[in-house]
Amino acid sequence: MKIALFATCIVDAMYPQTARATVKILERLGHEVVFPAGQACCGQMHINSGYMDEALPVVANHVKAFEAETYDVAVAPSGSCVASVKHQHPVLAERCGDSALKARAEAVGAKTYELSQLLVDVLGVTNAAGQLGSHFPHRITYHPSCHGMRSLKLGDRQLDLLKSVGGIEVADLPEADQCCGFGGTFSMKNADVSSAMLEDKARNVVSTGASLCSGGDASCLMHIGGGLSRTKSETTTLHFAEILASTIDEPVSVTGEIFVGKGRK
Amino acid sequence: MSAKEEILSRITAALHDAPNPGPVPRDYRTTSDMAEAELIELLVDRLEDYKAHVDVVDAPGLPATIVERLKDATSYVIPHGIDERWFDAADTRLRIDAPGAVLSVSELDETSAVLTSSAVSVAESGTIVLDGTANQGRRAISLVPDHHVCVVPVSSIVRLLPEALPRMDITRPLTWISGPSATSDIELERVEGVHGPRQLDVIIVKGL
Amino acid sequence: MSNVFMGMPALPVFGDGNLHIEEPFPAAAHRELGNTQMRANLRHATHTIRDKRLKVVAELPDWEELRDAGSATKDLVMANLPALLEEFEKNFTARGGIIHWARDSHEANKIVADLIREQNTTEVVKVKSMATQEIGLNEYLEEQGISAFETDLAELIVQLGHDKPSHILVPAIHKNRTEVRDIFLKEMPNVDPNLTDEPRLLAMAAREHLRRKFLSAKVAISGANFALADSGTLAVVESEGNGRMCLTLPETLITVMGIEKLLPAKEDLEVFMQLLPRSSTGERMNPYTSLWTGVTEGDGPQNVHLVLLDNGRTAALADKYGRTALNCIRCSACMNVCPVYERTGGHAYGSTYPGPIGAILTPLLTGIKSEENSSLPYASSLCGACFDACPVKINIPEILVHLRGEDVDSKRGTKKLPTQMDLMMKGAGWAFSSGKHLALLEKGLPFGKLAAGRDKKIKRLPGIAAGWTQSRDIPAPPAQSFRDWWKKDHTPVAPTHQQEN
Structure with a gap:
């Protein structure tokens, strides 16, 4: 299968x-x-901040970039960005009166999958240790990000994949379905409320005694990790793709930084 | 332009670009087939969950059960259309509320209990519907006394709300009762007993 | 009515009353977040109700089908509102009820006050009603020398405590049992001085306090949960029996209801009376529901009025992306599950309608430009818990985003200088509208390390980003973007799975 990767702006850059x-x-x-070279960002930050005029060229660029490439399916390691591509792009195009773009956006959206969706529903991966050689001998916990959980209805796909990794121990996160408080520019515009939500999420993560909190959205993980870091916690965050990629021979990570239990060296 | 005309014209203008919505999908449960014993069991479970007291009796046992439930009442009111086999007309505690002979609000306030029948009951939600017909009376009599003894004929029990509505005459004054009066206003924890009757005794009657 | 003016374009006419917030949400939230007792009370109450709701919803195998039916019914109502209102009026009137139409809060308040005066009384009992809260009826009546006694326990707590409601179903949700006890001891005449904080005893005290009022009231005021067009029937859903008292005992009953509350027919109740109790108090059914159709001889009030209220509802209806907010049945499930509401409480929203539904309904009723109401649509992380919980499937996150767009658009060209947010969005808009732009920008990533400390973390950013770094670090950026790595260093592995299909 030929798979087009939508890296997302935050993963690409950070x-x-x-x-x-x-x-x-x-x-x-x-x-x-394949990596469609014209891609940049899904435009979610602009849309969710109300800057629709500014969002339109971002969305148009995404549609154009993924039309320019031949592929079977597109994938992104982010529930939030995929939800935006699938649900927000057509709505924005309609709002801006561009019905042609709306139809094109719907076509791109229909072929776009979140990573766990692609792995489980399309590629039939149910046992990461067996099918991917995934190995990660650490105690982790897992935060289901809101847009993946509610907008894409991912259910336990990410969590089940993690549980099937060799050597792993997955601790239940209390109040897992509660938002971490990121919400894009919400964390700046309503920084106090966002911080209060983050505080509870970080406390719950630490209570599990896990070395790290995994999840499927880099933005939420940056938020939770940033909060943990500020409180000098040794618990960190790591995207589930990196845990799936980790093997006995090549333990995490592809960046050359080796994860050794508490924190990265 | 009158307020009515103006509001209606505002609505019409507001809707100029509104899409025509499709028909309402009614894919929820509208029928059920539950055996009588299960239906009774379900209703009892729901009512007891609401802290109502429930008796299940055969028709011949009803009068004795009513006597038992009303034994602590210093007085009780019945609507004029109650089946005369259900009460003892010689009971000095008895007051009958009838058109042209209605009890005043203060008389009702001094009456400790009320006995009524009921129109239809929904087992799944533990809901008993009173519709103001002659064996249920006007709304005030089942409201002001603090203790309500309510007879539920088994033939009036259905499982689902969608099965109950066709049995209701919607233009009558209806009261749907699901347990004694209650409130969740303090810390969202339910406690029974506020302004409506604090004690609800339900007598489910088989063969009626 | 004649058809002459049908279809005539009318500007949206916005609502007034207790809907305009004076303080921007972030400032109010900042203050409320400091109230640790309120936060503990709210956390306890919202978590209690969430668990109850989930339990009773899970019991129904057809919950999603009921939601679909509820949502579609409300869409149908809005699309046919003029005809349904006329049908309702005809049926309600035919059975002895009297209908009044009110364009705004002032008109509604005046109608109610005049009706009360006709009965030569200066006291009325009230069943909890969001519509009368919205139009500020109690305050208006007080100015007119009429005392309105709230009879719902939570409303009573708020009224006795000289407080404001903070929740649409449980207006005193921000108070715990001990605080309620203290209010009763201080404000309730003839209260037992040994009253404890046991909720059952507090409810008893309320019963004693209100009993005489119920039995002697000549006029009652209520709201309505539903109105059935094909029969002219009104419905009030309640728990305590205060509703039954008000709807049954007085001679005169005045109901104030928003025009959006209609349902076409009796069978629609089979949907909404399953959705509403489970979504609001987490019960299979609320203790009492009363339905009345005009006047019934010999049973209940003989002088029955209904005030149909617009007050901005037609303006909300005119918003093509926001109009489904009017489908709301005021169950409060959205606020009970909202992580923002849980932490700030309802007062931070400054309007009669708090929480997620309030954050859309308030600016839709008043217009986005009203005072500080434009801050409300931002009071959400867009987590979507509200949409999941909504029994009529109002897509609250999508409407929040739409209203943010309305806010940004309404300010375009009105500012002398762009805000930091404007500049950030403009810059990011350039960067994100082309892979080449972003690649160019990413060449600067290694310089980001300069902003980081020795621990490779950025701990303080200026301007609006300072909100982020008040409680979070940012990792130092990587030396190389993915895009750059892909171009220079990625060696493709020969695929073994050839293109399928």
Whole structure:
């Protein structure tokens, strides 16, 4: 299968190791990965901040970039960005009166999958240890990000994949379904409320005694990790793609930084 | 322009670009087939969950059960259309509320209990519907006394709310009762007993 | 009515009353977050109700089908509102009820006050009603020398405590049992001085306090949960029996209801009376529901009025992306599950309608430009818990985003200088609208390390980003973007799975 990777802007610029892990997993399964060069961002930050005029060219660019490439399916290691591509892009195009773009956006959206969706529903991966050689001998916990959980209805796909990794121990996160408080520019415009939400999320993560909190969205993980870091906690965050990519021979991570239990060296 | 005309014209203008919505999908449960014993069991479970007291009796046992439930009442009111086999007309505690002979609000306030029948009951939600017909009376009599003894004929029990509505005459004054009066206003924890009757005794009657 | 003016374009006419917030949400939230007792009370109450709701919803195998039916019914109502209102009026009137139409809060308040005066009384009992809260009826009546006694326990707590409601179903949710006890001891005449904080005893005290009022009231005021067009029937859903008291005992009953509360027919109740109790108090059914159709001889009030209220509802209806907010049945499930509401409480929203539904309904009713109401649509992390919980499937996150767009658009060209947010969005808009732009920008990533400390973390950013770094670090950016790595260093592995299909 030919799979087009949508890296997402935050992963591209801040967490390249997550996209590299995604490539690694898909290539390990024997698929061809392509990277549509024109891609930049899904435009969610603009849309969710109300800057619709500014969002339109961002959305148009995404649609154009993914139309320019030939592929079977597109994938992104982010529930939030995929939800935006699938649900927000057509709505924005309609609001801006561009019905042609709306139809094109719907076509791109229909072929776009979140990583766990692609792995489980399309590629039939249910046992990460067996099918991907995933190995990660650490105690982790897992935060289901809101847009993946509610907008894409991912259910337990990410969590089940993590639980099937060799050597792993997954601790239940109390109040897991509660938002971490990121919400894009919400964390700036309503910083106090966002911090109060983060505080509870970080406390719950620490209460599990896990070395790290995994999840499927780099933005939420940056938020939770940033909060943990500020409180000098040794618990950190790591995208589930990187855990799936980790093997006995090549333990995390593709960046060359080795995860050794508490924190990264 | 009158307020009515103006509001209606505002609505019409507001809707100029509104899409025509499709028909309402009614894929929820509208029928059920539950055996009588299960139906009774379900209703009892729901009512007891609401802290109502429930008896299940055969028709011949009803009068004795009513006597038992009303034994602590210093007085009780019945609507004029109650089946005369259900009460003892010689009971000095008895007051009958009838059109042209209604009890005043203060008389009702001094009456400790009320006995009524009921129109239809929904087992799944533990809901008993009173519709103001002659064996249920006007709304005030089942409201002001603090203790309500309510007879539920088994033939009036259905499982689902969608099965109950066709049995209701919607233009009558209806009261749907699901347990004694209650409130969740303090810390969202339910406690029974506020302004409505604090004690609800339900007598489910088989063969009626 | 004649058809002459049908279809005539009318500007949206916005609502007034207790809907305009004076303080921007972030400032109010900042203050409320400091109230640790309120936060503990709210956390306890919202978590209690969440668990109850989930339990009773899970019991129904057809919950999603009921939601679909509820949502579609409300869409149908809005699309046919003029005809349904006329049908309702015809049926309600035919059975002895009297209908009044009110364009705004002032008109509604005046109608109610005049009706009360006709009965030569200066006291009325009230059943909890969001519509009368919205129009500020109690305050208006007080100015007119009429005392309105709230009879719902939570409303009573708020009224006695000289407080404001903070929740649409449980207005005193921000108070715990001990605080309620203290209010009763201080404000309730003839209260037992040994009253404890046991909720059952507090409810008893309320019963004693209100009993005489109920039995002697000549006029009652209520809201309505539903109105059935095909029969002219009104419904009030309640728990305590205060509703039954008000709807049954007085001679005169005045109901104030928003025009959006209609349902086409009796069978629609089978949907909404399953959705509403489970979504609001987490019960299979609320203790009492009363339905009345005009006047019934010999049973209940003989002088029955209904005030149909617009007050901005037609303006909300005119918003093509926001109009489904009017589908709301005021269950409060959205606020009970909202992580923002849980932490700030309802007072931070400054309007009669708090929480997620309030954050959309308030600016839709008043217009986005009203005072500080434009801050409300931002009072959400867009987590979507509200949409999941909504029994009529109002897509609250999508409407929040739409209203943010309305806010940004309404300010375009009105500012002398762009805000920091404007500049950030403009810059990011350039960067994100082309892979080449972003690649160019990413060449600067290694310089980001300069902003980081020795621990490779950025701990303080200027301007609006300072909100982020008040409680979170940011990792130092990587030396190389993914895009750059892909171009220079990625060696494709030969695929073994050939293109399928």
